[in-house]
Amino acid sequence: MPRVELSDLGWTTDRAAALPAGSEAARVVRVDRGRLTVLTAGGERRAHPAPALRDDVVGGPAVGDWVALRGELAVAVLPRRSAFTRTAAGRTSAAQVVAANVDTVLVVDALTGPARLRRVERYLAVAWSSGAAPVVVLTKADLCPDVPAGVAQVAEDAVGVPVLAVSSITGEGLDAVRALVPAGATAAMVGPSGVGKSSLANALAGHEVAGTRGIREDGRGRHTTTARELHRLPGGGLLVDTPGLRELGLHDDAEGIDRAFADVAELGTRCRYRDCGHRGEPGCAVAAAIDDGRLDPARFTSWRKLQAEAHRQQLRVDARARAEERARLRAVHRARRTQPNRVR
Template sequence: MPGVTDLALLGWTPDRVAELPGGTGPARVARVDRGLLTVLDGGGEQRVPATSAVQAGTGPAVGDWVALRDGRAVAVLPRRTAFTRVLAGRTSGEQVVAANLDLVLVVEALAGEARLRRVERYLTVAWGSGARPLVVLTKADLCDDVAAGVAEVAESAPGVEVLAVSSVTGEGLDAVRARVGAGWTAALVGPSGAGKSSLVNALAGRAVAATREIRAADGRGRHTTTARELHLLPGGGLLVDTPGMRELGLVDDAGLEAAYADVEELAAGCRFRDCAHRTEPGCAVAAAIDDGRLDPARYTAWRKLQAEAYRQELRADARARAADHARVRALHRAQRARPARTR
């Protein structure tokens, strides 16, 4: 990655100076490799070890700002935004995919059938991150009716701009570049084969991510990114490429209201405040489904994500209680192990 002498181009703002511990300087995390961080600062790119304090919790993550002292990362600065998911499996553990984002680019391919429910799930997490979401529909050159494909996805993405692009023909790329301005950070998120690596290379103007040939049968490929990495774009913007995610579990319900703003607005119009949207009289949601204003599949997806977020909240609470009990037990064991005082 080319060297950057102006920290503002890396997203640094003067108000962060107060967050730095004494005797340290700031650097942006571009890649994380088992305790070694590739970071960018005013001197360019370097690899530094992270202290145990930095590695604790969910950090560090690509996009984090860290404090450097004597060639080591000694602290992670507070995150302004974070795209976070629940780790795969039956767990309440969380993984920060990318931090300090201005934009989350939700990538889906126009080739093949639209995966509307998947787009809605990604948008829910994107809204919950604190960053602004944007849907990017790739492989426009393989789609017979781009306008119809964009319109279909836009119906499931209220309040979100939807752009169609082709990394082959260049269609739509300038529109994406215009939204990732100098000093802005965007993350590409989406499933394997959606064309994220090809999009990164097209936006960067050089090969920074490996790609594989698409399958002739369905126009889809396999995503070859194996680690999250921050790339500097020619216009000064920053782009985080991420591996395809088999699972994207909700950490909480923070993004549900925005992702399903249309359903939430309908629910607010129900006669009863505690309406379950089943057989209650005066249910505005049921009425919208009956007259075709609301896709029943979208309503079902909303309910499913609500239930998922609630289950995750319960698991997180149980995990916190278990950790607290373990701390108390360890304290008691330590007290019992102390030698008795002599009088």
């Protein structure tokens, strides 16, 4: 089994302080029903998490994590530098780590069909919250009749984020993506099914690392990647390929929303009132920007929707936030009861 330099897997010497005595460092490359495939200095191995890690959705091992191994047992997850996290699918408020310790999040969408701006905004909000730097990658450039116009439309909403057009067929734009993942760096590809993530992973790797299938007759994408997996690229970078996410529920993404909607947040600082709700108050800079065409009303609606979703999620997981919200609502009701002209 060939030996591997840990630095080639993204290891930095300052992580050693968090490594428990008597254990060795390993990076998680795949998780299958609780069983781990990891890379160590000695090569690839199989391991399983210690009982204390198995039931912790956020703290348990995820693809990209560094874990401490004792034999075939992962006894600890080392502190994460970043994590792309969503609310787990279904009726739950639990967080699910999609990829950990990534430097760049590649938000992948396709240039075929109308631009899915609202979807890109949602992914960017979560990406900004991860602690990694987001980049939008628009695939299938070979099938788009006007690539510059398609890129410009997305770039207008992806404030402060690079937008790249690529084709896994012709090779257009691949070098620009490779440059984002130098030796020892890690990128994670996220996006819905059918946008070309698997084809892009294969093109970047130079050989097939993920199966590819076409779009279904109803236009929906097919799930070709069935599990998150960390791949080593020829240039020394590392790439996390993820299955298409049918749901991307926000989880503690308030800061990420502000970054993804930096233009709306900046306008909000110009409102006459600090607590302006942007609902018709006098001196509202957001309303003025919508009226004179500087802000797309659909983008503002998307921002408000994501803000409300993040607030609801915070209330679900944060007891203190729930108590503050109840106190705020009680104060509103008391104020209404004391209004002299209140209809009785």
